[in-house]
Amino acid sequence: DADVTQTPRNRITKTGKRIMLECSQTKGHDRMYWYRQDPGLGLQLIYYSFDVKDINKGEISDGYSVSRQAQAKFSLSLESAIPNQTALYFCATSDAPGREGGGSNEQFFGPGTRLTVL
Amino acid sequence: GEDVEQSLFLSVREGDSSVINCTYTDSSSTYLYWYKQEPGAGLQLLTYIFSNMDMKQDQRLTVLLNKKDKHLSLRIADTQTGDSAIYFCAETFSGNTPLVFGKGTRLSVIA
Numbered sequence: 001d002a003d004v005t006q007t008p009r010n011r012i013t014k015t016g017k018r019i020m021l022e023c024s025q026t027k028g029h030d031r032m033y034w035y036r037q038d039p040g041l042g043l044q045l046i047y048y049s050f051d052v053k054d055i056n057k058g059e060i061s062d063g064y065s066v067s068r069q070a071q072a073k074f075s076l077s078l079e080s081a082i083p084n085q086t087a088l089y090f091c092a093t094s095d096a097p098g099r100e101g102g103g104s105n106e107q108f109f110g111p112g113t114r115l116t117v118l
Numbered sequence: 119g120e121d122v123e124q125s126l127f128l129s130v131r132e133g134d135s136s137v138i139n140c141t142y143t144d145s146s147s148t149y150l151y152w153y154k155q156e157p158g159a160g161l162q163l164l165t166y167i168f169s170n171m172d173m174k175q176d177q178r179l180t181v182l183l184n185k186k187d188k189h190l191s192l193r194i195a196d197t198q199t200g201d202s203a204i205y206f207c208a209e210t211f212s213g214n215t216p217l218v219f220g221k222g223t224r225l226s227v228i229a
Contacts, residue, residue: 004160033216040126042206042221043161050214058216090160105149105210107217109160 003027004110006091012116019078021113023091031094032074033107034058034066036087043090049074050096081117089113122220124207129226136194138223140207143188147209150183151217152192155204164192164205194225202227 004025013019023032034046035058045058047066055066063085065077078085092107121143130136142150148169153161167174167181167190174181180193190209194201207220 040221043219045216048216092160105217106151106163106166107161109162111160112158 002111004091004093004108006089006110006113008113009111010114012118013081014118015082017081017117019081019115021076021089021091021115023074023076023110025072025091025093025108025110027093027095027108028071029093029095029108030071031096032068033092033094034064034074034076035090035092036060036085037090037112038087046076046089078115081115083117086115086117089115122207122209122218124205124220124223126221127224127226129228130197132197132199132227132229134197136192136197136201136225136227138192138194138205138207138225140190140192140220141188142190142207142209142218144209144211144218145185145188146211147188148212149210150181150190151206151208152179152181152190153206153208153219155206155222157203161206197225197227199227199229201225 007022030051033048035043044060049068067075090112091110094107123141151166152164154164155161178195182191204222204224206222208217210217
């Protein structure tokens with residue numbers, strides 16, 4: 001079974017709709033992240049959370065919100081989707097330094113959600 | 119702010135060596151990473167290097183770090199068609215800051 005899962009894997013929606021992307025992990029990690037990937041732009045950080053009570057904005061948080069419902073779950077919402085939010089969205093997890101990975105802060109990625117906003 | 123730069127494309131012949139380069143701006147970077155993204159998949163960590171090292175070798179992969187020039191490279195020996203993917207360089211100052219990723223280098227391996 002995959003350690004980091006994302007649902008849905010693909011979604012087509014219309015401008016103005018509210019969309020929620022979900023991420024679950026079984027790795028027991030405290031830290032979770034949401035990124036979007038656009039061709040030629042690499043990965044851009046949207047939001048991240050270092051524990052259940054911690055939420056931080058990334059470089060492109062406008063138009064997005066998140067909820068950390070539990071250690072294992074981190075959801076990303078688009079309150080009113082617009083076409084330039086069409087992208088591939090990735091969730092990732094990591095453990096705190098000094099634990100798994102020997103302190104490398106390695107991030108483990110989900111398979112991605114392809115979102116198209118018409 | 120922090121920035122990580124990579125060239126966007128690299129094409130090599132099967133069996134040759136590939137060298138993917140990356141430059142970063144944050145001289146206090148502690149960890150530097152190479153991630154691989156295959157088509158239709160998420161990113162997977164290939165290797166990483168601590169800033170107090172200048173080289174790390176792992177089978178066909180060699181990572182070189184030049185801290186003075188803030189330059190990181192990934193060499194893949196005997197490149198195979200299965201190495202075709204996008205390779206991302208990333209860095210972090212400490213374990214308590216998110217990774218900063220480059221835009222990725224698309225490696226194409228020609229048979």
